[in-house]
Amino acid sequence: MDMVKPFFNKKETFNIIGAAMEVHNELGSGFLEAVYQEAMEIELNKRNIPHDREKRLKIYYKGTKLKKEYVADFICYENIIVELKALSEFTGEHQSQLLNYLTVTKKKIGLLINFGAESLEYKRMVK
DSSP states (O other), rough: OOOOOSSSOOOHHHHHHHHHHHHHHHHSSSSSSHHHHHHHHHHHHHHOOEEEEEEEEEEEEEEEEEEEEEEEEEEETEEEHHHHHHHOOOHHHHHHHHHHHHHHTTSSEEEEEEEEHHHHSSEEEEE
């Protein structure tokens, strides 16, 4: 019988948050989200964190694939969705976006990371 990997791996989320902290320490706040996304990919590579950038997420309705797709900023370790923001603060809309990504992928954990505030903000979400 195969062992099922736990969906909530604190070490993996800790590694991703550490990479985000390094990016924020180096760049500070005030850049566009695309700048942080590019820097984050460099940092993920330096730390050997497996990831897919700008992963397209298919959406189905009653078994039919919809034309509309979501795009996650990163999927790390094959099971953690990482959504980046560069805003003054998170809103419920941003949390809903990440929950939708978790729903369509059937993944269990997501990280919402905000580089726009003076200090790095992040929220871990488990579905």
